[in-house]
Amino acid sequence: MATYTLINSNVLTSSAASITFSSIPATYTDLVLKASTRGDDGAVSYADVFYWFNNDRGSKYSWTYLSGSGSAASSSRNAATTEINMYRVGTRAGATANTFGSWELYIPNYAGTTGKPVSTFGASENNTTAAYITAEADYISLTSAITRIDIGSYSSNFVSGSSFYLYGISNA
């Protein structure tokens, strides 16, 4: 088995409110999801992006983020929520045309039976005064293997051209 294998990808040819990777095999050690996204509404340039696992919307999701806008740094957290909020890693309609936010999830031991830590990193530079770079520590108190990942954009659809790539990493 290769170390770093593409499991599935989705490059949107029309707008979509959310995208789903399902039937994720348990044959890898870790998962990496890389994406480039833009939302279709709003006057501002940035968009939060959400994800949740196994279509489970219980109060199992918590996060701590660190973000910089080019003029100020911030850190905040939330706990016992129904999804993970990746702070301003995507762009939306107020951003410079044709710019997308780029972000990544790293999910170690996704098929294990313990709670899942996730590391995320994203940036949404768009040649204006408001752009963000964010690192985030997430924890999901889900003790079953991750077989499905859903991703949504705050108050908008992902536009055509948004792309999502799910990789499996094997240390076997």
Add this chain to the structure above:
Amino acid sequence: MPATYEKIATNTLGSAASSITFSSIPATYTDLRIVLTATYSATTSSGGQLSFNGAPSGTLFSYTRLYGQGTSPTTSINSNQPAITPADTSWTLGNTMPDFYTYDIFSYAGSTFKTVLTTNSQDYNGSGSTGIKVGLWRSTTAITSCVLTASVNFATGTTATLYGILKA
């Protein structure tokens, strides 16, 4: 020729240990990457420290860090250190919820000083820390071993994997 992104070694602890060592690292790659998912025997003290070619000693490491614990972000610099630590050394360690760390080690086999980029992700459902650190090891010696240490034990089940990345 090795693959672009190849596992060199992995270590899942079958019993608690205060260190994890990757030795005899071949010089055939361009960069190294370590991925560590760790729990600890206690929540105090520091964990996930990385040193090269032996246990932490001397004064050849320096680093600049940026981290947030859900309130005001913090940045600072430390010079002449015995190892590179995760970005947020003030944070408690996870002994039930795992801590996640990455270490990217650039041009590890070269004869110039070595740059390291680390991340820490430690969310505990109501508290947490995330951060980034850039480190420098002021040695012209090729890296042939990497040692992860903690001032308390890594718990059973802690997993560290060393990958080699090739650009050639």
